[in-house]
Amino acid sequence: MTARPTVLIAGAGVGGLTAALALRGYGFPVRLYERRSGRAIETGGTGLNLWSNATTLLARLGLGERLAASTTRIERGQVVSERNVPMVRIPVQRYTAPGSSPGVTLARGELVRVLLEACEAAGADVVFGRTVTGHRDEGDRVRLLLDGGAEAEGDVLLGADGIRSRTAAQVPGDAEPxxxxxxxxxxxxxxxxxxxxxxxxxxxxxxxxxxxxxxxxxxxxxxxxxxxxxxxxxxxxxxxxxxxxxxxxxxxxxxxxxxxxxxxxxxxxxxxxxRPWRETWGAGRVTLLGDAAHAMPTVLGQGACQAIEDAAVLAGELAASPADPVAALRSYERVRKERVAWVRDRVFKVGGAPRVDHPLLRPLFVRLTRLLAVRGQEEMWRGLQRPPHLPVPLPARPARNQPPSTHR
Missing domain, CATH: 3.30.9.30 (D-Amino Acid Oxidase; Chain A, domain 2)
Known part of the structure; x- marks a missing residue:
């Protein structure tokens, strides 16, 4: 069996933790670095919508029962006017793929807690209180640079450090949010x-x-x-x-x-x-995922969902080609750019839909919106909630053993 390369992850948000859990399932040594201290990552944010495309992947990672205990199932979405008049009704559960998990709503901190506990149980090395300052790709290895002059050495670096990613800043084509x-x-x-x-x-x-x-x-x-x-x-x-x-x-x-x-x-x-659209997500032994690669408006609630998709596809590509991790990273980027571009296009179209503010025209606008909303709705929501294909199925029981940390 080909030895699994050591994977370094910058950032313990939803994407970074999901990637760590999936990679441990495939048997990769994983070391994850987070600037916040201790369990502070469980207290950030408010609430999340996790649509079926994301919950299906988390269920395949063995988190279905744990999430069910702390979430509310999504049966439908609706948009109402300021007068509480229905404008759009979306039967989202009807638009899920066969055999997939239902969408859920939950507190963001609860999702992070479940992911963190699963990562720790799977043997991922999660290091808190260390700020990523940069990285250095040395050809056959990559070094993650940390505050205080510390470094961590690995075979692959995943930049999951958010919209103002220090990892992304060193990847060609970066631009300000x-x-x-x-x-x-x-x-x-x-x-x-x-x-x-x-x-x-x-x-x-x-x-x-x-x-x-x-x-x-x-x-x-x-x-x-x-x-x-x-x-x-x-x-x-x-x-x-x-x-x-x-x-x-x-x-x-x-x-x-x-x-x-x-x-x-x-x-x-x-x-x-x-983030502006970027064609280059990585170089050499480094790649990006989640908001570091493609932070988008929150209109359709796909931010965390797309980070989870990134994590699963990335882990699957590395599992399919462990002997050539650089090729696996480029394959991940090709697959994910096509999907994210499709989602992003829908997000900007919905977010840029015309609005009418005039008090005499608002009632007519509400009625017209209700009539026109059904056009394309089913196709869009089925597409949004379709889980990605993975080259290697996600393992629901992560491997437990991994080498000790080498950060210093």
């Missing part, structure tokens, strides 16, 4: 606010105000409210909830209730950025 023009307020409420169960509930109002809400367990609902604003804005301390409530002041239905039911300290403000 682009501000979308939208800032969001996000939180997790203590009550449902009338958000229907098993539903991803989107709302859309005049003036570019829009958002979404979904159940994340224990009676809580994660929500987001976005609007157009200059980048870098700040709110006075203690005013985040007041500001978010002001944005949905004219809305009926769940938005005001869920924002009002969220403690101030549980609300965050975030400017939304995306």
């Amino acid at each position: 682009v501000y979308s023009g939208v800032t969001t307020y996000r939180g997790v409420s203590d009550g449902s606010g009338g958000v229907p169960p098993e539903t991803v509930h989107f709302f859309q109002g005049p003036g570019g105000v829009n958002g979404g809400a979904w159940h994340v367990g224990r009676g809580r609902v994660a929500w987001t409210v976005g609007h157009f604003a200059p980048a870098g804005g700040r709110d006075e301390p203690g005013t985040l909830r007041e500001r978010a409530l002001g944005l949905v002041e004219g809305f009926t239905g769940p938005p005001r209730a869920i924002v009002a039911d969220t403690p101030e300290e549980r609300i965050i403000r975030t400017d939304l950025y995306h």
